[in-house]
Amino acid sequence: xxxxxxxxxxxxxxxxxxxxxxxxxxxxxDAVGLPRARFTAEVDRLTAQGLVETxxxxxxxxxxxxxxxxxxxxxxxxxxxVGDGRLDVALTDGELTVLARHGEPLDARVGPDAVVxxxxxxxxxxxxxxxxxxxxxVGVALPGPVAVRDGAPSVAPALPGWHQFPVRDTIAAExxxxxxxxxxxxxxxxxxxxxxxxxxxxxxxxxxLGNAIGSGLILGGALYRGAASGAGDVGHLQLTEDGPLxxxxxxxxxxxxxxxxxxxxxxxxxxxxxxxxxxGDRLAAAGTLTMADVARAATxxxxxxxTLVRDAARRLGQVLVSLVxxxxxxxxxxxxxxxGIGPVLLAxxxxxxxxxxxxxxxxxxxxxxxxxxxxxALVGAxxxxxxxxxxxx
Numbered sequence: 506x507x508x509x510x511x512x513x514x515x516x517x518x519x520x521x522x523x524x525x526x527x528x529x530x531x532x533x534x535d536a537v538g539l540p541r542a543r544f545t546a547e548v549d550r551l552t553a554q555g556l557v558e559t560x561x562x563x564x565x566x567x568x569x570x571x572x573x574x575x576x577x578x579x580x581x582x583x584x585x586x587v588g589d590g591r592l593d594v595a596l597t598d599g600e601l602t603v604l605a606r607h608g609e610p611l612d613a614r615v616g617p618d619a620v621v622x623x624x625x626x627x628x629x630x631x632x633x634x635x636x637x638x639x640x641x642x643v644g645v646a647l648p649g650p651v652a653v654r655d656g657a658p659s660v661a662p663a664l665p666g667w668h669q670f671p672v673r674d675t676i677a678a679e680x681x682x683x684x685x686x687x688x689x690x691x692x693x694x695x696x697x698x699x700x701x702x703x704x705x706x707x708x709x710x711x712x713x714l715g716n717a718i719g720s721g722l723i724l725g726g727a728l729y730r731g732a733a734s735g736a737g738d739v740g741h742l743q744l745t746e747d748g749p750l751x752x753x754x755x756x757x758x759x760x761x762x763x764x765x766x767x768x769x770x771x772x773x774x775x776x777x778x779x780x781x782x783x784x785g786d787r788l789a790a791a792g793t794l795t796m797a798d799v800a801r802a803a804t805x806x807x808x809x810x811x812t813l814v815r816d817a818a819r820r821l822g823q824v825l826v827s828l829v830x831x832x833x834x835x836x837x838x839x840x841x842x843x844x845g846i847g848p849v850l851l852a853x854x855x856x857x858x859x860x861x862x863x864x865x866x867x868x869x870x871x872x873x874x875x876x877x878x879x880x881x882a883l884v885g886a887x888x889x890x891x892x893x894x895x896x897x898x
Contacts, residue, residue, distance in 0.1 A: 511556065513897050515539060515547050520556060520576065520895040524600055524699075527560045527575035548574065555579055556599075576600060581635060582894075583643035583680075584886035585624045586689065586879075587613050589663075589716045589765070592620060593879065594627040596635060597887040601699055603880060605631050613648070613663060617670040625679045632680075642683040642894045643676055644886030646692035648717050653734040656686045662752030663717050685890040689713060689882055690737055691728055693875075694721025696885030697838055698728075701877045710834040711875075712739070712825070714841035714850075716765045722832065740764065742824055759824055763817040765796040765843065771813055772799045781809035800843035811849065818850040822857025829858060829866050840875035847874045 511517045518537050522528065528536070534544045551557040560573040576599025584603075586593040590613075595606035607627050613620055624645075632640055649661020656673020658664050677684040694711035697703035703711065703723060711721040718740035722729045730736050740760035741753050748757030749767065761767055772794050776784035783802040788794055802810035825837065837858075842850055855872050875881055 510894055511554075511897055512550065513547075515543070516551055517895055517897040519547060519551065523557065523574060523576045524891060524895060526600055527573045529571040529573055531571040533574060552577075579637070580641045581632070581637055582887040582890055583628045583631070583640045583682075584883040585628070585643060585645040585676075586692075586882040586886060587611075587620060587624075587645070587647050587664075588689070588882070589648065592623060592627075593883060594624055594631065595883045595887075596628075596631045596640075597884070599641070599891075601884050601887045601891065603883055605635065606883065607631065613667070614665055617664075617667045617672065621670075621672055621675050625676055628676075628680060640680060640682045642685070642890035643680060644692065644888070644890035645672055645676065645684065645686040646689040646882045646886050646889075647672070647686060648689050648715075650738060651686055651688045651734060653685075653687055653730060656684065658686075661717075683890060683893055685893050687730075687734075687889055688719060688737075689717075690719030691721040691730065692885035692889055693840055693881040694723055694885065695728060695888040696877060696881035696883070697840075697875060698723055698726075698885075699888045700884045701875060701881060702836065702838055702873055706835040708832075708834050709836045709838060710828060710832060711838045711840065712821075714763075714765075714821075714839065718760045718764055718821075720828070722834075724832075739824060739828065744820060744823075759820065762820050768799050768813050768817055769794050769796055772802075772810065775809045775813070781807055783807040784810060796843045800846045803849065804845040814846050814849050815853050818853035819857055821850075822854040823861075825854065825858050825872075826861045829862050829870065833866050834870065836870060837872045838875050839872070840877070840881055842874065 558577040560575040580599035582597045584595040592611040593608040648663040650659040658667045673684045673686045690713040707726045720737040741758045745757035749761040751758035751761035776788040
């Protein structure tokens with residue numbers, strides 16, 4: 506059976522509610538507020554389209570037992586995440602639970618043809634293994650600015666040679682399904698909204714760390730992208746006019762101080778200067794350092810590595826003071842930190858933000874680490890395209 510989208514706004518609302526999990530017919534009818542006959546007709550149409558199915562009897566509420574409804578088992582979304590030297594691909598069900606995934610090292614600098622081609626290949630393999638003729642849709646997360654309306658990346662240091670490459674249209678032509686593309690911070694915010702700590706909040710700020718630093722902003726329950734899909738690009742806020750050169754070509758950006766590559770740069774300098782035995786020994790043995798090396802040194806008690814992490818966290822906290830005062834989110838969620846250093850980062854960030862922000866903005870605002878790890882991007886990519894698929898045609 507070919508999966509198509511809902512035919513009207515009522516059907517779209519039903520699907521978005523079921524995306525959060527099975528519901529009884531009675532509960533679902535109450536939630537959408539439709540007359541019972543209209544509700545039954547819309548559910549029957551969604552069932553005929555292969556989008557909804559019965560999932561057994563609901564819990565008794567007295568009287569005749571209702572049945573549970575859920576998104577049909579044949580509805581499968583694809584998720585593609587292009588990350589720091591890595592490609593991750595997954596299949597989810599209609600409730601956006603990850604069912605199968607594949608990850609491999611792949612440097613985005615090899616170019617969009619190779620990366621997108623490999624993503625399509627892996628999606629095709631996962632689809633075949635699941636016995637699917639067609640995916641309901643594919644969401645794609647890229648580590649840089651994306652013109653969402655065009656489905657293509659804009660100029661991004663992490664994606665040389667990708668500018669205006671038609672990622673959406675290329676994948677859609679190969680797989681024959683709807684495709685949506687956005688930057689990874691926005692996608693991770695959607696993942697948090699669906700399955701993470703952000704699920705309980707209508708207004709929150711998600712901050713993504715890594716080589717590239719970005720943020721996703723959920724306002725009133727919806728992702729805020731700005732006029733040209735450029736909202737949230739905090740990594741290129743300028744801290745100083747004479748700081749280190751950023752990949753964007755400008756000096757003193759937050760990313761040039763706090764991105765993973767920046768911390769590794771400063772760690773190499775410290776190791777070569779003999780200021781850190783742990784980092785120096787690792788550099789001598791491996792010939793280079795990675796963010797994982799810096800994190801291990803910091804969690805192992807190396808004072809130089811710990812200072813690098815704390816300095817980065819302090820600068821990030823300074824930027825968050827302005828963002829929190831301007832946006833007033835209910836919660837700030839931080840993801841993408843290297844393994845082990847999250848608690849050190851969090852303590853320093855909280856210290857700066859709570860000390861320098863007004864009580865009105867931060868009095869009841871927690872700052873927490875994401876508990877989704879790398880699943881935030883995969884779930885968020887599926888959420889991204891499901892928003893399109895579960896919209897009225």
